[in-house]
Amino acid sequence: MTKRIIFHIDVNNAFLSWSAILLIQKGYSIDIRKIASVIGGDETKRSGIVLAKSPVAKKYGIVTAETLYSARKKCPNLKVFPPNYQWYYHMSKEFHEYLKQYSPNILKYSIDEAFLDLTGTKYIYTDYIELAYHIKDEIKTKFGFTVNVGIANNMLCAKMASDFEKPDKVHTLFDEEVKNKMWPLSIEDLFMVGKKTSKKLRELDINTIGDLANKDLEFLTKYFKNQAIFLKNSANGLDDTKVQPQESKNQSISISETLPKDVDRIDELKEVLFRQTLELSRQLRAKNKYCNVVAIIFKNNHFENYSRQIKLENSTDKTEIIYNTVIDLLENSWKKDSIRLIGIKLADLCNERKKQISLFDEEIEEKTDTSFQKKIDEINHKFGSNSVVPASMLGKRMSQKRIKED
DNA sequence: TCTGGGGTCCTAGGACCC
């Protein structure tokens, strides 16, 4: 059996690099990639964390997702820039579009990462390492940002390889190189080994990827159950995941927000959920999908998360049905605690409206069909607001407002 | 001036059926 050839292409410090390009385009004289800088959230909106860091900031020990407060303590003259998601989506699209020319077997893995399957192209590309350098350098000259390219015989190793020395590098991690290049790395470097798993592994005196690779499966199973096989395979560089668009069954979309202040009034929570439902159901219709499951998500002021979900009898894309379900969930699950973050998730998405067949129920005529609702979406999109909402919902919303004003 | 937002996948336990 011939070995596969997989590339993993990873944008270096994506948000920071992309912001740097935009700033330079706008005439900003400094390249923020060259100074101690981060892209950070908004502290006044209680989202003050590091989203991306420059190499200089990294040298100060600043890590992604830490608070800006703590980052500034490590580096007092740190420059903080806000994220520009619209620009990031634009750059991401350019990046992925560019890569498509090399293989139709491409997986957009995240906003700034992609896998390419180049298996069976050896008559087109005679030298894969040369090709990787070509891709890396062309992206740099064409778009102005750098990438790392990992080359391997499977997705896991390609991903591990692109994570070796950064930035602007090409690395290989072919099957026969796993022992030399991957086994010496510490266990935290293995993909899918996070904080909890690495702590458990360290307690068992498993400190490097090699330690894990050579551990007895029976021993590992005692502590990690079914996860053991996955861990041992990963440490041995074994992975047979296909580079395919993930047509997974459990697709979901969600929306959530940290509130400006902790909220313990139900009418205020409803007001937020109302806005979120309008936005998320619009997203659902834009994808031409229907949802089977509606969930509500809470984080309270003690940072405890909880959620409640319900499976609908029939899949839907209707704002009103979703909103009514969300409000039911709220009333039945909110613990009357102080809420820091609230959100909605629509899960078990499908392509067709499934209707449960009942012998007794009469067919209920839908009041508004999807095409009508989509017209409303268009109007709202055009005027950049929720100018048009279902009358019945408006009624609910107004009554909530009245309660608040009373 | 503490601690984002959007995802996927897995597990455990309860209900229910045979």
Place this chain on the structure above:
DNA sequence: TCTGGGGTCCTAGGACCC
């Protein structure tokens, strides 16, 4: 008297990723 398991569906929560 006593006490099965297998299978499926559903929900809650956790680990991990970028």
